[in-house]
Amino acid sequence: MAPVGxxxxxxxxxxxxxxxxxxxxxxxxxxVRQLLTxxxxxxxxxxxxxxMGYNIGIRLIDEFLAKSGVSRCVDFKETAEMIAKVGFxxxxxxxxxxxxxxxxxxxxxxxxxxxxxxxxxxxxxxCQGLYYCNVLSGVIRxxxxxxxxxxEVTWTRDALRGDDAYELQVKLxxxxxxxxxxxxxx
Amino acid sequence: MVREVxxxxxxxxxxxxxxxxxxxxYANKPELAARRIEAIGYQVGHQLSERYTMERPxxxxxxxxxxxxxxxxxxxxFKKQIDNLKTNHRGTxxxxxxxxxxxxxxxxxxxSEKETEDPSTPGESKAAQAVSMYLYFPCGIIxxxxxxxxxxxxxxxxxxxxxxxxFVIRVKA
Numbered sequence: 392m393a394p395v396g397x398x399x400x401x402x403x404x405x406x407x408x409x410x411x412x413x414x415x416x417x418x419x420x421x422x423v424r425q426l427l428t429x430x431x432x433x434x435x436x437x438x439x440x441x442x443m444g445y446n447i448g449i450r451l452i453d454e455f456l457a458k459s460g461v462s463r464c465v466d467f468k469e470t471a472e473m474i475a476k477v478g479f480x481x482x483x484x485x486x487x488x489x490x491x492x493x494x495x496x497x498x499x500x501x502x503x504x505x506x507x508x509x510x511x512x513x514x515x516x517x518c519q520g521l522y523y524c525n526v527l528s529g530v531i532r533x534x535x536x537x538x539x540x541x542x543e544v545t546w547t548r549d550a551l552r553g554d555d556a557y558e559l560q561v562k563l564x565x566x567x568x569x570x571x572x573x574x575x576x577x
Numbered sequence: 578m579v580r581e582v583x584x585x586x587x588x589x590x591x592x593x594x595x596x597x598x599x600x601x602x603y604a605n606k607p608e609l610a611a612r613r614i615e616a617i618g619y620q621v622g623h624q625l626s627e628r629y630t631m632e633r634p635x636x637x638x639x640x641x642x643x644x645x646x647x648x649x650x651x652x653x654x655f656k657k658q659i660d661n662l663k664t665n666h667r668g669t670x671x672x673x674x675x676x677x678x679x680x681x682x683x684x685x686x687x688x689s690e691k692e693t694e695d696p697s698t699p700g701e702s703k704a705a706q707a708v709s710m711y712l713y714f715p716c717g718i719i720x721x722x723x724x725x726x727x728x729x730x731x732x733x734x735x736x737x738x739x740x741x742x743x744f745v746i747r748v749k750a
Contacts, residue, residue, distance in 0.1 A: 404583070412580035413628060414621070414654055415587050421620035422594050425613055429602070443597060447589045454585050482583045507582055526590075 400480025403458055407481065416510045423523060433520040440522070444529020445536075451482065452534040467563050468492070470540070471499050474531060474561075483507050491560075500547060501531075503557040514551050523551050528559055539567045591679065591714060599710045607706065611713045618717020619724075626722040629653055639748055642726045643670050650722060668748035672719075677742035679715065683708060684739070708736060719744055 422443075426436045455461075459477055464470040468489075475487035485507065491500040508524050522528075528544035535542045541564040548558035594617065599610040629650055636642040647659035651674070661673040712734040720732045728748055735743045 408584040409581040410584045410587050410656075411653055412582045413625065415582045415590070417621045417624050418587065418590060418594075418617070421617045421624075422590075424620065425617045429613065439597065443590075443593045446593050446596065450589055450592075451585065482586050484580065484582055507580060510580070 400459075400477040400486065403477070403481040404484055407458060409484075412484070412507045412510070416507055416512075419508055419526070420512060423521075427518065427521075433518060437520075437522050437525050440525035441529040441532075444526035444531075445533035446529075447526070448530035448533025448535075449537050451530060452537045455481070455534065466496065467540070468496055468499075470535070471501065471561060474534075475501050478534075479503070497563040499561055501559045501561055502548075503559070506550070506557050509551060509557075512551060522546050522549065524549070524557060531559065531561060539569060541565045541567060588679075588682075591711065594714070595710050599707075607710070611710065614710065614713040615717035615720075618714040619721035620717075621714075622718035622721025622723075623725045624721075625654070625718070626650070626725040630726070636726060639668070639670075639728055640664070642723060642728055643672070643746065645726075646719060646722060647672060654718075668750060670746040670748075672744045672746065673741065674743075675741050677715075677740050679711060680708070680736065680740045680742055683711070705736075708739075709734070712736070712742070716744065719746065723748075 423436070423440065426439055427433070430436050430439065455478060459481065461473060461477065464473055471489045475489045479485055479487045483506075485503065485505045487501050487503045489499050489501055492498070506524065508527070512523065514521060514523060524546070528546065532542055532544045543562045543564055545560050545562075546558070547560045548554035548556055550557055595610075595614060598613050599607060603610040603613070630645070633645075636645065643662065643664075647662050651657065651659050655674070655678045657674075657676075657678075659672045660675045661671075663671040663673075716732040716734050720730060723730050723732075723746070730746050730748045732747075733745050735745060737743075
């Protein structure tokens with residue numbers, strides 16, 4: 392029997408149910424647009440997109456673990472590689488790269504050159520300050536929190552703001568020890 | 578090749594959109610939440626119809642445009658066609674999808690359904706109301722497509738037995 396191990400992101404992506412990315416991209420765009428109209432405040436929109444992403448992340452991690460067959464990562468470096476190579480691939484069909492590690496291995500950058508969220512998107516001048524892809528940082532934060540890692544995820548480069556790529560800085564704040572629900576017995 | 582993403586990306590995004598509008602922003606005003614969700618769908622339908630009709634001739638009548646939604650448009654978005662189309666030939670069309678993808682994983686909590694048998698509960702059950710929130714989005718999409726094709730209309734949805742879903746289109750005279 393072949394050894395059971397983590398499958399590559401490509402293999403998972405080709406085996407799961409997929410949909411036309413236009414629907415995804417345009418729906419996200421329409422949501423951002425509606426939020427800008429309703430909330431009239433770019434910072435508040437950023438906050439809501441992040442919240443939306445967080446809620447998505449805490450659900451997607453289950454699907455990620457179920458479909459990828461990966462086991463526990465030995466350290467945060469492996470976690471970051473897993474997000475970039477398997478996570479992005481199996482959900483969005485693109486791969487990201489990891490770089491700029493700090494000395495103690497708790498902070499790195501995830502760089503996305505191809506980003507399906509921004510196909511057809513151009514930001515008007517009135518949207519200065521908008522982190523259009525803020526849902527993505529929320530997803531990573533939410534997903535990692537479900538596997539006991541508190542993180543802070545911020546945008547350091549954004550092509551919609553004139554940079555040459557999308558870069559997320561992921562900083563591990565603390566590793567939460569797993570706690571069993573002992574309280575029941577108290 | 579057409580770009581694709583995992584279906585769960587779209588599913589979770591729609592869930593969160595509905596949760597955001599009907600749970601956080603307008604928890605006590607479902608009709609306002611519904612209007613916003615419909616508006617998002619309208620925008621999406623409007624844009625998708627631009628893309629999917631780019632290389633076709635103009636539709637000769639309403640029925641042709643509706644058929645386009647049933648076949649080509651539905652296949653692009655849901656990977657299947659509408660199962661049944663009925664019309665009274667006076668501007669009302671009923672599009673029935675026997676396994677509507679966005680409702681295929683929705684189940685109604687039996688405990689909440691029991692409550693609805695209670696005759697004192699006024700109007701719709703809470704569960705049915707929650708499901709209907711999800712349907713404002715596809716209703717908006719259909720309205721967006723048709724209005725972009727020059728057919729102003731009103732669209733509503735009917736879910737008498739999940740996951741079958743019927744969309745009722747009433748063309749404005």
